[in-house]
Amino acid sequence: MNIALVTSSAFPGKDWSDRDTPLLRAALEEQGCATQVLSWDESPGIDWTAFDVVAVQSPWNMWLKLAEFREWVESLHRQGVRLANQYPIIVGGMSKEYLPQVEQHGAKTIPTTVVRPGEGIGAIAAETLARAGRDFGEHAVVVKPISSGGTLGAARVTEERELVAKLAAFDQAGVTACVQPYVSTIDSLGENGIIMIEGEFSHAITKDAILAPGRAGTQFHPNARTGYTEHGEDLADIHATYDAYLKTVPVHPVSVRLDFLRHPVTGRLLLLEIESVAPVKFFHLYPAAAARYARSLIAVTAGSPLVRR
Template sequence: MARIALASSASHVDDAELDLLRRAVQDLGHDAAVEVWDDDAVDWHDYALTVVRTTWDYTDRHDEFLAWTRRVPRLRNRSDVIAWNTHKTYLRDLARAGCPVIPTAWDVTDADVLATHADAWGVGVGAAEWVVKPAVSAGSRDTARWTDADDALSHSRDLVESGRTAMLQPYVASVDSDGETAVLFAGGEYSHAVVKGAMLTQGEGVRDDRDSRERITPTVATDAQIDVARRALRAAGDALGGGLDLLYARVDLVTSPEGTPQVIELELTEPSLFLPYVDGAAERFAAAITSTVNSLGRV
């Protein structure tokens, strides 16, 4: 038996997926506990493994969170992976490695610069829709979909002026009809996939209460989707200089205008794994936790 910590934020210790994973880990004979990541009373050295899970308040305390990841022994995913993945400039690394990603411009505050990017992407400034969001974010916070380029620029400027890195992307129309496909990996192996319905609505601006509208449907990832997801994971490994030793991974894909899978996000920090939606998913991740513990050696 090993002692396993599932790290959470104080406001998400009762998350249903977290409890499902905890029970699946216990069913394998381990002692699994939910611990709050910023609770100074927790001795993380007491655990054979700490798994980052519902630490969803980290975006407002990014530096503090990264410092915590560096202090915790036997953390998965690893602290260097998390540091790289919690800033969405990682998309640059994926693109440089030839992985298909949504075109992204950074810190755009000038209309001429936006027009240059739009031309390079083959979209019309006046006809295109835009998504603007901060590079450190979760759950669509401070994210919006704009039909007017001036509104998109204003949003991007606001983020830059507040000291954050702003991302500007063309809105992918297929999301409205097909949603996003999340491809999940446990211990490096494909586990399951779900389709997430569109979250951003035309004309609503910046909102932080979209979780209630999330629609999740189980699906089977296509060979092409799994291939692109694996390419993204390989590119992440190359960017970090070697094997990632990932316990969990989620690759979010959309369908490009050409009809091929395209990476919108690579989630290696604290993604929802959608365990309640797919039979056996919690058990697969619990088994991956056991394998990781065995590889590290128990305490």
């Protein structure tokens, strides 16, 4: 069995690193698989159809050249290449426009306002800041490109004038943006990442805020650590969120990561985003999960796509 693990020719920042792929590669080879680690953007002449499965691991410079990455994924799809997370999962995960859809299917989310070029920026800025203050107790929002990762292009904003300027810059560049309330619990409790493998809760991590006031942080999962502080209704919230997500996609993913923050009043988990293109799974914190995911990739080669009924 021959499996390709896909990375990038370079990462967007000097602090970005892929710690999952070496551990996954070792786990696959322990189970008798041949593996190759290849860059999606710098592997000329590669016959991707020669692999039993292609697992997109760390193509993170994609956020800087989205059109090229999408064309690469579409090329693989046209050729019938078997992707671990299938084509609609990857393409759908490239834009956070899925968040309002997931909310419509019953997930509790951090409200996401999508701002397309040409829309009324002033009214949107005023309303989103007012909503943040009304619903979350602080007139602060995060504004970022609708297609981004690792806080690339993101900023925490507290003033309407600054938010208008940020949105105007996106508008001028022809970039769709999104605005979310800045939920202050991330500063004290961190952000929780829930890794799902084959539809089941595998493991959880907590990481620090990047955009906290006065904090000079990293852009890549600062202080990631095992586990999270559980509350009584957490598992129900996690499974309800995942079930809502499944209603928005035509096939089941092999693995995604659900990122949550806690509501400052109710303590309930609120979905921040779903990482489905190339979710970091933090195998260095949970080595056994690498072997589990390796088994899932092997199973992908034996089965037909799991279509949602």
